[in-house]
Amino acid sequence: MNSKRLLGRIFGALSLFAALPIAAGAQAQSFPSGNITIIAPYSAGSPADTLARRLAEGMAKSLNATVLVENVVGAGGIIGTLRAQKAAPDGHTLVIGTQGTLMMNKFIYKNLRYRPDQDFDPIVNLVEFPNLVVAPASLNVKTLKEFVSLAKERAAAGKPLTYGSGGVGSSAHLAAELLKMRAGIELTHVPYKSVADTLSDLLTGRIDLIFGNVGVFGPHVEKGSLVGLAVTAPERSKALPEVPSIVEAGYPDAEFSVWLGLFAPAKTPTDILEKLKSAAVASMAVPATRTSFATEGAEVKASASGSFRDFIAKDAAKWRPIISKLGIEIEN
Template sequence: MNITRRSSMGAAFGALGFAALPGLARAQAAFPDQPIRMIVPFAAGGPADLIARVTARVMSERLGKPIVVEARAGAGGAIGVDAAAKSRPDGHTIVMASSGAIVILPHLQASMPYDVQRDLAPITQVLAVPQIIAIAPGLGPKNLAELVAMAKARPGALSFGSAGVGSSLHMAGELLKIRAGIDIVHIPYRGAAPAVTDLLAGRIQVLAADVPALLPHVRAGSVPALAVTSAERLSILPDLPTAIEAGVPDMISETWYGLLGPSGIPADRLATLARAAQEALRDPQTRDALIAQGGRVVGSNPDDFAGFIRQTSATWRDVVRTNNIKLD
């Protein structure tokens, strides 16, 4: 009798053990099970840092774990992106990358520490910030068509500034040269701020700069803005036409920011991260803060973001080859 009772109890405990296995598996598969590290490949306090922190706030709430924003600046964003690409692919390390390190630098440098297609897993595109095409005060043209006509009449006489060779501002100017069929001379600066200063002083004639860099001057009337390089007009500058509306076909150039992780993140974890990011981007407070940066909030899924990366990478590859652009 005792043996029978012990056997029955053992069987019962065994059954309970097997019944508990699914619950145990779910507990082991819970994600995230620790704080998430969000690398920002630029210095703290800049646009990428702000975008990361604004997005991380609601993402953290949705995921139920803290998101620690970590600055890893250098090499135009490549150092931080490389750190993310080489991290453990468990979903606990992601990077708020910008377009430069993902779709521009790989076509300008002979060797990169990472391969975008092989080493990175797109999660979602967060924000796209177009450029404003502006000219020096007193230059004369009242619209982009008149600027193009001036440049064609005086090949090589006009100059455009940028934040440095290979920057998104530089590439916007090079794309304008191709799309409009004009010859204007590139003048690189160490950042957008000195380029804006020289535009105001008339030392350069043209500048295509991200919206936040030029917006205060455009609103103050200190520089003439001719067009914006997005597909649609901006809500914060509704009277400013797009470059396409102004007569330059396919003139779309944006500095974009997006979340990526190392390749190999399990599909369910990638989907969880994308869903949390998309929910954050639907949050009104988050959207308002991002739109204030002069951008368009996106929130794409991983497959669409991957396709967008391939498409824009091909565009900038062709610009680099056509204009024979090389890093100094």
């Protein structure tokens, strides 16, 4: 090969590499090129749905685009998550991922049809919801310590207390099992289709405990029909300041907040992910949005700094041995 041809190939290759950042930047500048859809993998009115709709409104303004919310319900969030997995990685289809769907499920389901670590790009952690530990007023316990003492008495008599949840592997199930482990008590699990379905049975005393959403169960605590034993966070909830934190209640190792974040299909270009992250953070920074979530007992976590992927990895390292020890496993 003569020197002129060799130099031509070298300059051609250098030109190609020099053009790559320009092409990537142009891709971000042209995004979005159409409507953006945020998949909420739970029903209308659920925390994920409410979050998606508030997020969509703010992101639409930041991106000067139409941002739609689509509820794709079923299998505890798995159906909607699968829909997002199959979408083109161009930033126009996103999904609200939960601690369950995009972290815990990989330890719980034997044949999960998606790979949380490989099939999705984490964009930003949005909010965290601590659980409200509630018992019916008829149980005549005022504190979590009193509940634990009663649970030990009932178990010794062969009549264990019960707790409800939204099903095996749900956050309420795992939170209650974590408390059982930390407090050394026996409780009988009564699974329902959703946590909301437990409310009537809790109010009538058919079940003895639930780990639920502050927004759903808090009003009944304020009325006195339910007793708030603790909020599973290091500090008290601004929505229910009279209810002690799990630390104050004496069980700091039972702390448990459910996070919800924004995800894109894997291999979405980095510059588009950054643009989406900036829009999401700006949307969640609106004072009215932060106040609205605070009244529901949630804390907005969206921040331009920090790695959401690293946060998920740290949370997974905490929960993997716990789920393994509990022996929770679902075949699907």
